[in-house]
Amino acid sequence: MYIHAGIVLGVIVLVFALARFLKLSTELAMLGAALAGLIVHGLVVPSRELVGAFAWFEVPRHIVDGAFTYFDVVLIFLTATLFMNLLKDAGGVAYIVRGIVRRFHRHRALALLFLTVVMLIPGALTGSGTVTVLVVGALVGTVLAYMGVSEVRVTAIVFMCAAMSAAAPPINLWAMMAAAGSNMPYVGFFLPLGVLSVLGALFSMFYLGWKGTPIDLEQIMTELPKPPRGMRWWKVVVPFVVLFGLIAAGRVWPWAMPVLGLPLMFMIAAAIVVLTNLGQLRLIKVISDTVEQLLPLVGVMVVVGILVQVMALSGARGLISLGIVTMPLVAIFATLFIILPVSEGLIQYAVAPLIGVPLILLFNMKGFNPIIALAGMAAMWPIGDMLPPTSVVGRATVMILGFKGRYYSGFAKTCLVPAAFVLLLGSLFVVFSSRLGFLVGG
Amino acid sequence: MRLNKEWTIKGIAMAVTGTILVLAGIAFAQHRNFKEEVVLGPGVTTVRTLGDYFAPLKGGPNDANVFILGSGEPGGTMLVLGASHPEEPATSLTAHLLVENATVEQGKLIVVIHSNPSASTVTRPGDAYPRFFHIETDWGVKRFRMGDRWANPLDSWPDPETYVHFPSGQLLAYMDVRNLNRTWPGRANGSLAEQTCYAFMRLIEAEGVDLVIDLHEAELEYPIIGTIVAHQNGLRIAAMASMTLTAEEFRIGMEISPLALHGLSHREIGDHSNAPAFLAETPQPFLDRVRGITDESLLLTGKDEFVMKAGEHGLLYWPIDEDGWPIDVRVGRHCSTILSIAGFWTMFNRSKPLVVTGVPRYADVVAEGVGRFFADPRGARAQVVLE
Amino acid sequence: MAVMVLYYVITALFTVILVRNFIKTRDVQKGILYLTVLMPFVLRLFRLK
Ligand SMILES: [Zn+2]
Numbered sequence: 001m002y003i004h005a006g007i008v009l010g011v012i013v014l015v016f017a018l019a020r021f022l023k024l025s026t027e028l029a030m031l032g033a034a035l036a037g038l039i040v041h042g043l044v045v046p047s048r049e050l051v052g053a054f055a056w057f058e059v060p061r062h063i064v065d066g067a068f069t070y071f072d073v074v075l076i077f078l079t080a081t082l083f084m085n086l087l088k089d090a091g092g093v094a095y096i097v098r099g100i101v102r103r104f105h106r107h108r109a110l111a112l113l114f115l116t117v118v119m120l121i122p123g124a125l126t127g128s129g130t131v132t133v134l135v136v137g138a139l140v141g142t143v144l145a146y147m148g149v150s151e152v153r154v155t156a157i158v159f160m161c162a163a164m165s166a167a168a169p170p171i172n173l174w175a176m177m178a179a180a181g182s183n184m185p186y187v188g189f190f191l192p193l194g195v196l197s198v199l200g201a202l203f204s205m206f207y208l209g210w211k212g213t214p215i216d217l218e219q220i221m222t223e224l225p226k227p228p229r230g231m232r233w234w235k236v237v238v239p240f241v242v243l244f245g246l247i248a249a250g251r252v253w254p255w256a257m258p259v260l261g262l263p264l265m266f267m268i269a270a271a272i273v274v275l276t277n278l279g280q281l282r283l284i285k286v287i288s289d290t291v292e293q294l295l296p297l298v299g300v301m302v303v304v305g306i307l308v309q310v311m312a313l314s315g316a317r318g319l320i321s322l323g324i325v326t327m328p329l330v331a332i333f334a335t336l337f338i339i340l341p342v343s344e345g346l347i348q349y350a351v352a353p354l355i356g357v358p359l360i361l362l363f364n365m366k367g368f369n370p371i372i373a374l375a376g377m378a379a380m381w382p383i384g385d386m387l388p389p390t391s392v393v394g395r396a397t398v399m400i401l402g403f404k405g406r407y408y409s410g411f412a413k414t415c416l417v418p419a420a421f422v423l424l425l426g427s428l429f430v431v432f433s434s435r436l437g438f439l440v441g442g
Numbered sequence: 443m444r445l446n447k448e449w450t451i452k453g454i455a456m457a458v459t460g461t462i463l464v465l466a467g468i469a470f471a472q473h474r475n476f477k478e479e480v481v482l483g484p485g486v487t488t489v490r491t492l493g494d495y496f497a498p499l500k501g502g503p504n505d506a507n508v509f510i511l512g513s514g515e516p517g518g519t520m521l522v523l524g525a526s527h528p529e530e531p532a533t534s535l536t537a538h539l540l541v542e543n544a545t546v547e548q549g550k551l552i553v554v555i556h557s558n559p560s561a562s563t564v565t566r567p568g569d570a571y572p573r574f575f576h577i578e579t580d581w582g583v584k585r586f587r588m589g590d591r592w593a594n595p596l597d598s599w600p601d602p603e604t605y606v607h608f609p610s611g612q613l614l615a616y617m618d619v620r621n622l623n624r625t626w627p628g629r630a631n632g633s634l635a636e637q638t639c640y641a642f643m644r645l646i647e648a649e650g651v652d653l654v655i656d657l658h659e660a661e662l663e664y665p666i667i668g669t670i671v672a673h674q675n676g677l678r679i680a681a682m683a684s685m686t687l688t689a690e691e692f693r694i695g696m697e698i699s700p701l702a703l704h705g706l707s708h709r710e711i712g713d714h715s716n717a718p719a720f721l722a723e724t725p726q727p728f729l730d731r732v733r734g735i736t737d738e739s740l741l742l743t744g745k746d747e748f749v750m751k752a753g754e755h756g757l758l759y760w761p762i763d764e765d766g767w768p769i770d771v772r773v774g775r776h777c778s779t780i781l782s783i784a785g786f787w788t789m790f791n792r793s794k795p796l797v798v799t800g801v802p803r804y805a806d807v808v809a810e811g812v813g814r815f816f817a818d819p820r821g822a823r824a825q826v827v828l829e
Numbered sequence: 830m831a832v833m834v835l836y837y838v839i840t841a842l843f844t845v846i847l848v849r850n851f852i853k854t855r856d857v858q859k860g861i862l863y864l865t866v867l868m869p870f871v872l873r874l875f876r877l878k
Contacts, residue, residue, distance in 0.1 A: 049745070050739050064878065068869045068872075072600075180617070181568075184615070188613075251606065287846050296862075318748040321748075467875065
């Protein structure tokens with residue numbers, strides 16, 4: 001069994017590396033690796049008691065079964081991002097940012113605080129740092145530049161806040177995927193994830209953005225994109241009120257309200273944006289752009305599902321899990337800060353089922369609080385989104401802001417201190433999870 | 443030229459994807475529409491469906507067959523639920539075995555083989571479960587569906603943002619609104635699983651059920667394993683059953699149903715009816731996360747090197763060795779547990795005796811294999827019900 | 830029940846857009862990924878999984 005699982009795992013790693021070398025995208029490389037693993041498993045599977053030869057007819061079924069693994073999450077992801085993009089297309093985001101600048105240009109601390117909030121919302125709702133960068137990154141970047149923050153620091157702030165927005169509740173995809181994999185309710189994460197992500201984002205914003213020059217209001221107002229004439233504050237507020245109202249109603253009157261589910265709630269909020277901005281939106285274009293924007297992320301979730309199915313089938317998942325749960329705890333704690341971001345950079349969301357789930361089962365067994373521990377880890381993973389080979393959010397940030405400096409010695413190095421802060425905080429949450437149990441309330 | 447090359451590759455990709463979709467679609471449809479053949483045993487007096495107790499379920503995905511084994515003699519009534527979680531196959535096999543073999547001398551036995559039929563029509567995405575499993579019998583190979591823990595999304599979609607349990611208000615994971623062992627005591631206008639539990643509560647009232655046994659299996663990494671979990675109303679019976687089974691047949695523990703954990707059968711059935719509820723767990727290495735190759739072999743033999751290794755590191759709540767946890771052993775445990783609980787029920791409730799015969803005990807199932815107890819559906823006088 | 834129908838509508842909407850983007854994209858790698866993502870959408874629409 002060890003040899004068989006080892007062979008399949010080896011083939012998966014090898015094909016992935018080779019495909020990357022041949023300039024295939026991470027998602028396709030992972031798909032290729034999964035399919036190769038599946039075929040090799042069929043070819044070399046050892047003889048097993050009670051069953052005959054490997055049934056090749058099951059191969060397509062395994063592929064599609066795997067593709068369905070995160071289908072719920074994919075729908076949430078698509079609908080939430082569609083909502084945010086419609087709001088942006090209607091000019092709502094520009095409207096809010098201009099409002100913050102006009103109101104707080106004399107109070108640096110307040111301005112930074114509100115910019116942090118603006119940065120956190122898209123990712124908190126969609127679970128994606130990339131969405132944050134795409135929806136608000138450029139606007140916040142412009143404001144920060146006018147506040148006298150250097151280009152490299154602006155890039156670092158946008159990345160760090162985007163990473164923290166992905167970690168922020170209610171939607172943290174790592175925690176959701178790992179919780180689902182360990183039969184654990186995705187409940188009680190709001191506060192621990194909230195504390196971690198808000199502290200991380202505020203630290204990054206203030207540490208990197210505190211020094212600067214006062215804002216020249218006239219100049220920045222001509223520079224920032226102008227919302228369309230019909231834009232009013234209520235057009236931004238109402239969709240959010242309805243969205244949170246629907247979520248709250250589901251909690252307050254759970255048995256009187258029909259079950260809507262998050263995707264439909266986001267679609268309702270999106271419909272309100274459309275209705276309040278009739279004639280202003282390029283609807284089909286926004287939907288089409290949203291799907292294109294999300295393709296790498298949705299693609300990676302579908303492909304990770306297939307990979308997980310193949311690894312479960314062949315025992316490769318068991319081998320990895322076994323390797324992790326039989327490691328000494330001290331070694332795990334001491335290396336979390338490096339293992340988590342690096343693995344995220346390598347295989348993205350696949351870390352949640354492959355590394356997160358066995359760790360959670362181990363922590364649970366050893367008497368740690370699994371919710372706090374998972375929240376700690378789920379705040380550390382997004383830091384890896386600036387690391388190769390994928391560097392998804394890092395690349396998006398550099399691209400959107402048009403950062404011309406060096407990626408590693410400039411941008412990545414500037415992120416180092418706030419990233420270390422988040423990694424330390426996350427590690428402390430894991431190690432002292434049993435004493436932080438009081439955070440598991442909401 | 444460029445465009446042609448692009449479309450050639452796209453065309454090939456479309457053909458490949460299309461083929462995969464067609465073949466997978468056939469595989470899913472075969473699984474979803476497959477019917478298990480149940481040969482009515484000598485004890486079966488009536489076959490009803492869950493829709494008879496709660497009309498909205500009639501004809502729907504969870505209109506489960508309800509097998510009633512009467513004796514004509516007054517006595518106690520016991521309800522046995524198989525496959526609350528269809529990914530725990532020893533439970534549906536045990537229930538199936540009861541229907542084909544049990545005879546009731548006093549009282550009444552009600553058996554449901556697939557308590558959440560919808561969940562038995564879907565494979566678990568990402569976990570590589572086989573679609574079917576097969577049991578060798580005297581007359582040939584008998585085929586069964588392997589299912590999931592949650593009802594099929596095709597029958598129950600969407601899930602809420604968070605599942606709020608009725609009536610406790612406890613927050614649970616969103617997908618557990620499709621988990622039959624998180625939706626007790628159910629709700630008439632709730633999700634499919636909630637409605638199913640509601641129907642079972644009506645059945646318990648209508649048939650005057652005196653005790654309920656909910657059959658389960660668990661992974662060895664899970665602390666509730668190899669045990670009987672009992673509602674406080676059934677503690678004496680569970681304690682006696684656990685003691686005598688451990689002394690005479692196999693080790694089995696006993697636990698009290700936690701007061702604060704809601705939605706579970708052993709808590710809510712006892713709280714919302716007069717019937718004490720028992721939940722029996724057997725070990726199923728197939729469900730462990732550290733398991734190796736996931737296939738029918740592991741499902742049936744319960745042998746796995748990786749799970750054994752985890753055991754050596756003290757990471758399991760139940761022992762495992764080279765012999766694994768074969769399906770015969772697991773079904774045998776459930777058979778003896780049911781008989782033992784029925785026996786102690788009768789001992790403590792002389793006015794409502796429940797006497798069941800014809801059911802093999804642990805040693806018999808282990809010695810002869812579970813397949814020995816399934817009749818040939820093509821036999822001369824076989825009366826077959828499709829499950 | 831009505832809500833379930835709406836979910837098929839949402840699924841259909843994204844299926845149509847995924848197909849449209851697949852046809853329009855010039856990037857073959859993206860094309861293959863679109864097809865991969867389409868798999869669960871199509872089988873859900875046909876109520877096969
Ligand atoms: Zn169970």
